[in-house]
Amino acid sequence: MTEPPERYDDDALREIADVTIRHYDRSADDYWAGTKHHDVSQNRAALIDAIEGEPPHSILDLGCGPGRDLVAFRDAGHDPVGLDGSAAFVAMARGMAGCEVLHQDFLALDLPRARFDGIFANASLFHVPRQELPRVLGELHAALKPRGVLFSSNPRGGNEEGWVGGRFGCFLDLETWRARLRAAGFVELDHYYRPPGKPRREQFWLASVWRKR
DSSP states (O other), rough: OOOOOOSSSSHHHHHHHHHHHHHHHHHHHHHHHHTTOOHHHHHHHHHHHHHOSSSEEEEEEETTTTTTHHHHHHTOOOOEEESSSSSHHHHHHHHHHHOEEEOTTTOOOOOOTTTTEEEESSSSSGSSSSHHHHHHHHHHHHEEEEEEEEEEEEEHHHHHHHHHHHHTEEOOHHHHHHHHHHHHHHEEEEEEESSOOOOOOOOOOOEEEEEEE
16 A cells, blocks of 8 residues: 555545446446345444434435345335445445435535434445545535434554555544544444454454434
8 A cells, every 4th residue: 555645636536436436336246246145234233223213214325335235224114325436336226225326426425414314334434535534424414313323334454545456445543533523523322343253353344333413
């Protein structure tokens, strides 16, 4: 991973989004084959359990991919909406889940205000460059209803960012992630590492749950 510039300009940000999205477009079928049996029920439950009020809940699946979790939320009786930057994933998710799926990339979101009870950002927000996180998190905050819940799961690291395997990634530690979320107006409810049952050195994913303040 190369040392990132002090700040990405607009052209660099557009390249980050476009190249990362093209990677997923090209590998959509392989990605689905490799992830459709991943058990992230722990993560879905962490979001749903933190949402106040009676179900069904309105949920935005941010970076929904082919639609695995959209189907799970739908089958549990909730009202999910997907969002992905990959046209291939959007088509797959719409066909699989039969619900609304927005075609937007994370650096150019256009979300309704106070629309969602919860946002499920499973393995997605790490594609946002660190400099853009305050803006993107602010947009997610605005899209949540009062006291709405944001769930995130990201590969953890030592605050590096750059290109890995044809995709852009930002790999933050817990304290840096906490600082970003708190600054965006969220209160931490919980965090844990995945996969469960492994020693910490083999738990590569940091999951966290946040309430809109």
